[in-house]
Amino acid sequence: MRIAVPNKGRLHDPTIDLLERAGLHLENGAARKLYADTVDPEVTILFARAADIPEYIADGAADIGITGLDQMREANVESVDELLDLAFGRCRLVLAAPEDGDIDTVDALEGKTVATEFPNVTRAFFAEHGLSPTIVEVTGATELTPHVEMADAIVDITSTGTTLKMNRLAIIEEVLASSVRLFAHEDVREEPKVQEIKTALSSVLAADGKRYLMMNVPRDRLEDVRDVIPGMGGPTIMDIANGGGEKVAVHAVVDERDVFETITEVKTAGASDILVTEIERLVE
Template sequence: MMDKATRLKVALQKSGRLTDNSLDLMVRCGLKYSRGKDQLMCYGENMPLDLLFVRDDDIPDLVQQDVCDLGIVGLNVIEEKRLAFQAKGVQPLFDQLMTLDYGKCRLSIAVPDGVEYKDARSLHGKRIATTYPNILARYLRQRDVQAEIVTLSGAVEIAPRLGRADFICDLVSTGSTLLANHLWEAETILESQAAIITTPVPVSAEKQDWIHRLTMRIDGVQQVKE
């Protein structure tokens, strides 16, 4: 094994919608790895690259804190974190290196069946439940709409039925969750897919070289699949 400082650390989602595709991508890039005992890490055997498994929401922070050199996470999480850091006056230290061809979804405004919605102005004076308060706030600000953002950590789709909100702003892929909860998709506010983020802080030449090789291999893998 090479020196710790020269090994790339890549953060992946531990268990969720991005996990299988992200691990599969690493394998297709040629990575052979062994699992650590704690299941928290995988160690590259034929590349100086180790995988760290965490909750997706923690991935931008790990890159921000320079604990990891790279991370794979949805654009929705990247954008929400970027805006949250900016709101606190902290400079976000993660750059988007490339987008990946999985994890596709959209962040949309959804409306209870029977309720009218024409455009963003329909949200004026209303309560909107979401787990993406910063992205939603920017959307409302850009349209001069004043609305109350109800920040929830999950189960956003049941908020209207519980009387906690008039509308929701949530991720949609097939639309079946909205349908099952008697909601209809009115407006998309962000298109999302998985992406690789990296630190803008300069890394060693060896690490930079491996980041370059990895992105070339990912390009190759993604072109084959097209």
Template structure:
């Protein structure tokens, strides 16, 4: 059995639960519980605040954790980042009031900056040779300039809408974050084997994202041209049809290339093209 800590609520909670479900791991409905057991995998879920997850994993309270890379960096706990998960992407940025004439990070020299991430910000200022007064506050960082608490802020930015609402503009992108899987550094061999199984499933899910399964009927003498258009994972699968001179071609393609490939295939005689959703890709 292995224990994984995930965020108790919010976007990372929803996306973490969705990833586990796509990996075939069903979790009991446990909005009022601290712990939940998986129905068909040796795993239990511990629900925590996101900023408590790195410490919980470092202490061994949880074996694994899904948390933003920004929290891992800020807390500085002794955990291993074993996999980047590709969701929950955001950045930590400096922002100032819209009316300010900002030209470089030197603007912050001697200024007061409000943030919930003082460690990351301090490292950036030290690297840039900036002496600023850092005020650590929890929550509602974006209102600090308007109430006179700070000259600027350092906070999480996703779309930037919250900054605009509060009369701020993003001026420096300092740290890029996403959800990561972290692990305790003293996992037993048994737990490392379970972790390997979990990573195998996660990677199968991730490979399928943005991919489509396409099959079509094609004249036999056009197979070589089709292979040039559709290299596939290794090469397209070609199967003979009952109708002489025709075959069925099966291939996995990236969704962003789909329509371009379809047009090229139709131009060489492909017919009856079907495009299907792809759930998992196992290598």
């Protein structure tokens, strides 16, 4: 099973970190290598440009791949299915034009010129609006093109909009909301190993922002403690060995943002010996 991942750039480190946290530890990977083995003898990592990963999957060079939705839509390949939103690398493709110009709607671009590094996504966007402006493909410095009269507007990636503002460009409309996703060739998406990898990755995502609480609670105060625990479906309650039946152990998964308040509330309700730990993976 071959997994194609970004070989560099802002998506590389978070992708490798996610794989490591999911248990797919790289054994012989290094900078400048084209591939790496993992602790699973059935899984190999291939390093490729994020923009090339859709083609790797479509052509069968990789069975599954991790890249941005924007790259997948731009590649416009067939036979590739999305399996999971990995919830990082979030960005937007937006339509923008000079803030002091006369273009402030999508319809105003009919007969105009739009510069972008994403010509396929841009054409599809304007086709949905029944428009067909001239699309000029560029490979960088897209924000500059309206100021040197190469284009009337641009379609470009933004995370915060700061770069657009610095270049005196105003957002007209969002073209695409993107994040990093897990993709697979349609022929293998249901194979056990693919589903195993999907489950491993989703278990890491499910554990993000969660904490595991353990505490001892007098049996006669159990309902009071249960009422203040914002757990997932309710806490787990177990007898304590040699506890004489007077106390029980209560375990619960709670959101990290609720931990501070929850500890105070359960302690007030009668809990003691409270322990909070991180959760590496959570299979729901």
